[in-house]
Amino acid sequence: MLGLLQQFQDRLRGLAAFLDRPGFPWKNLIIGFTAGQYVFENFLLFRQYNVYKRTVPPKAIANQIDQKTYDKSQAYGRSKAKFSFVNSTISLIKSIGLYHFDVYPILWNITSGFITSYFPTRFTGEITQSLVFFFAFSITDTILSLPLSYYQSFVLEEKYGFNKMTVSLWLTDLVKSQALGIALGGPIGAAFLAIIKKTGDAFFFYLWLFMLTVQLVAITIYPIVIVPLFNKLTPLEPGSLKESIDALAGKLKFPLSELQVIDGSKRSSHSNAYFTGLPWKKKIVIFDTLLEQSSDEEVVAVLAHELGHWKMGHTTSLLGVAQVHMFSIFLMFSAFIQNRSLYSDFGFTKEQPIIMGLLLFNDVFVPLDCVIKFLMNLMTRKFEYEADRFALLQGYAKPLARALIKLQITNLSSMDADGWYSSYHYSHPILTERLKAMNWSSDEKIEVPKASSKETEKSEDASVSAATGREL
Helix, strand or coil: CHHHHHHHHHHHHHHHHHHCCCCCCHHHHHHHHHHHHHHHHHHHHHHHHHHHCCCCCCHHHCCCCCHHHHHHHHHHHHHHHHHHHHHHHHHHHHHHHHHHCCHHHHHHHHHHHHHHHHCCHHHCCHHHHHHHHHHHHHHHHHHHCHHHHHHHHHHHHHHCCCECCCHHHHHHHHHHHHHHHHHHHHHHHHHHHHHHHHCHHHHHHHHHHHHHHHHHHHHHHHHHHHHHHHCCEEECCCCHHHHHHHHHHHHHCCCEEEEEEECHHHCECCCCEEEEEECCEEEEEEEHHHHHHCCHHHHHHHHHHHHHHHHCCHHHHHHHHHHHHHHHHHHHHHHHCCCHHHHHHCCCCCCCCHHHHHHHHHHHCHHHHHHHHHHHHHHHHHHHHHHHHHHHHCCCHHHHHHHHHHHHHHHCCCCCCCHHHHHHHCCCCCHHHHHHHCCCCCCCCCCCCHHHCCCCCCCCCCCEECCCEEEC
8 A cells, every 4th residue: 555655656756846847837827727717616606597597496396385485595596696706706816916916925024024023033933934824814814805704694694584693793703713713723733834844755644644633633522612612502402302313313323422402593593403423422413493493303304314324324434535535635745845846936936835835736736626526526415315215214204305395495595506506516416306316296385484484594515524523
């Protein structure tokens, strides 16, 4: 195995040596990749926008969803598409300006002067400068994005009755997130850079082991330390729902240790649930909004779907694929880390900061990452169909279909999707595809309780997160 990796790394070095030539147009290449991604993704967005202009619901759900709800969903989709276009256009302009005007080396030199003036000598060096640069850049980018973020929450989402945050809570969340990023990112980032500097050409292997450890630790501490900083968790009250969930977990031998409710309504009407924890001790967390909008049987049906992912090893498989992906990125980066032409074309003629090499390599990696994203979507879609079938085998066909339709209504999610757009952006099949696979047919009109009829946007790609566990 190590011999195969060495051969692959040698070939990558050969490619990197070929590309490490004075005058190689790295800047133009990366700007081209960035612009190409922008054009491609907005071409797909245009195709999806035409779907949002349709006035007749898909046949598969025409009997379950009334025309008023469909029209509102379509209007919401068009509003999100317009916002996405504006957001991506601003991002493109920022990226091109960043590259064209050599903003990276300018900020790097400013950071160097700041550290020299205000930091003790023993704390100076590339690692300290890299961390200060990264956090300063991140905070600046966050501040620049505040107008669009404010518009999304307090104009777009407010218009459709979804937002439940106050401006104070919104700002508090931003401050907490930045503080948490610095508190956790500082030590992790320092260790990340130190491993690269101290382990030589084999750093990719040790870096992968380190990041795998970080992810496993994050899985453990996230529900215990991070979630309580933003939300309140309370045990699910005794009753028929708790008994049904306990019975399902027992039947499937799911190692359920805690069953809690999270106050998701504090920020929005968004409904969700997830499980997290170690293999031998897991916790299920249900949003209070999901309890409001669904019957007990529908909540259990959704959990049956998600526990199907656990039973069939989907969560472990996706975690494994993610590790292969991360290892591959580190391996390829090891072949580019010494590429002098890459650094010099972006204004780094005297220094080759590791963090800059990583940022630039990430931009070179964009086309391949798009392909990987598409392949990952194919896998997760397959897993979603399998989990649906698993829930059906447990006897939850009708309540699962009802629950999915209710989620569609409350989220005002896309009732239909362009095939190209869906394949690229959605890790889950759209509702009509899932209902068709379930052989669902009904003339029953689905109604959602008025208390939870306002729903925040839920991305169709609710996927596995190494930090939070499996989302429902």
